[in-house]
Amino acid sequence: MMSATIEQIREAISRTREARERVWQHRTTDAVITALAQAAKNWLDPKSPWRKRAAEQATTPTGFSEAMVNEAIDLTFGAITYESLGELLDRELGNRRVLDEFCLRGRVQTRAMAPRLIVHFLAGNVPMPGIVSICGGLLLRSANLVKMSTRDPVFPALFLESVREVDAELADCAATLDWPRGELALTQAAVGDADAVIAYGDDHTISALRQLAPPTAKFTGYGHKISFAVIAKEAMTEENLPQLAQAAAFDASVYDQQGCLSPHVFYVEERGQFGPRKFAAALADAMAAYQTRVPRGQLSVEEAAQVVKFRTGYEFAAASDRRLGVWASPTGNDYAVIYDDSPAFVPSCLNRIVFVKPTDGYKRVLDAIQRFASSVSTVGVAPMNERALAFASDLARMGVHRICPIGQMQRPPLSWHHDGRPNLADLVNWTDLG
């Protein structure tokens, strides 16, 4: 890792702040939206040079296969469009133009003032949150210092280069750097003047950063989360099963199941046309198909050992215990679906190892997840009908932040409430006139 020095951090801060002053005066929000959308679009072309460079550079640090890197590009940049960026601002701030001028709001006018300097601490190997964080910071026309994750030192830097190609001055408002997490002096230099800090990582990292951030800075922390899905009996029909399994396999396999939106468990309601075991078998087939198209990435010895431990443990038990079933990749350790009769929620060891459990209804699922509901990010459901709506209300009461159709778990809209909070609205201050 090329570690930044204190001088480089300070220089990046002053450089981006200078650029920000110019851009803030000479760019409208609409121009920024246009530029970002164009940069994103430039990634989507199958022959895009950005795609090519990412495919070359990102596989090693992220551990993902080249096909998964491409999948990540499609998911990330497919979500960033003129419409979605505009919608994000309109929804969160009421009117995208409040960043440019006073706009009428009720009886008075108001405008939004963005933080001068946002410091982003990225983490993990899933590219999307970091890219979206940078887009948010640029939309606000703030200066952005971005500390990259050791697991992905590629996407943020490449993205900024692609923005530079479209609008160099806008790109000047952000700088990507890297330094070892343990170097306190460097982190302190980075956050010392921050008006806002956006931190990704585990709880320990986030609380440490919270301590270091100036008390006056706005602080947003996105910790690790867990996700799962529930399939109601209405969805378990012969007609529906193949596409349901395909959608479920996608949600469970993308990012090799390492993201906070990745389901660990599929609860399947009994007494549908088909039972949970049938779903498990169908899911395994669909995961095999996905594996062929988008192979699981390289695992370290420790990670692979975890997978083996899980798989063999359940395979051994399933040979004698009718309450268990295992559908695993015939060669290698690429994926496995484990059917387990017990309703207790069991987290997966990740890397495409998924549990399928039977349930007799939504209520039982609520009981199973109650003790860690505050750690849940997304619950995928099928189908989205009235019953699901009632379930969603119960989940909301428990503190779950997102319920969506299976197949969409890994595709939150830009304007979603990430961990229950707006993405940008928390960062701005308002000035009222009248």
Next chain:
Amino acid sequence: MDQAALDLEHRILALMARGMVQPTTDEEFDRLAREVFAFQYERCGPYRAYCDRVKLTPQNVAHWKQIPAVPTSAFKNFGLTSFPVGEAVAEFHTSGTTREKAGKQYLRTLELYEAAIRPNFAAHLVPDNARLTMMILMPSPHEAPHSSLSHMMGVVAREFGTQNSEFYVEDGVLHVERVVRDLSEAQVAHQPVFLLGTAFAFVHLLDHLARQGLKFEISPGSRVMETGGFKGRSREMPKAELYGLIERLIGIPKTRIINEYGMTELSTQFYDGSLQVDRQTDGKAAPPWARVVIIDPNTGREAAQNEHGLIRVYDLANMWSIMCIQTEDLGVTRVDDSASGTDSFEVLGRAAGAEVRGCSLTAEDLKTS
């Protein structure tokens, strides 16, 4: 008990009685191992079901390396015996955390178990035939009847220790003051001692010595056997640091500290070779009645030399339960550079909780939340 079983046990005992010096040839080991495999396949229901599932049975397995391995986790959920459980003379439990179920190993006879312990221990820990006072930082077998480690300590104290050998853990507490008192007496009398304990117990003792400002320079000839990790305990200490502290505060040099690798699910132990006369090495070698293979977890096949993988043990002494055990520990084989030229292996530690690459919570996170 039938004649076929007795006969097989007898032949394994005979192999152990030949001692440690002569290794078994691959052919000899292969014959016995596949016989034990057939024996266990016939008599252990859950194992047979698993072998059928993975389609590796005595009918088609051509070499001992193909014999299906049972994960240690299976011992928590199944009674894995090749004899009726009711006939067990001893039952050992794994020590995991209180939240987890304990794994269970049942013994049909103590004879095989203890025959596996003695020559191996002798060759690695007392190659000079020294009979030392053993100071054992563990509960006695009487206090912990389900601890295979305590049972083993009872056996070696009887066989190799003086009458004054003692166990220093009572009611779950290590009596450090008594250890200190006995170490002082030994030092004054210029008597070497043999300290045996879990790494955790040694840390506890050393913390006490450091706090009290105590230091010993125990007589040469003294030695240490340490074992186990820090499973679930709060204070972990790297091996180099632990050995350094033992050397500094007790006076036993690192070269006389031997690590023991064993587990409840196995009958055989594995020791560092550093005290041995003819093959001094830090690595561990299997005794003639066992084999250790490192498995690449990505392919399921044997790992290359110097490549990390999962430790798989083939232990003939486990005839009455399961011979082929897949551990959860990472290890690596190294070519032994001593005269005998056989491979040795290193234990790298538990393959637990790999660093999470993404932003998903793991089982470990949820346990503590």
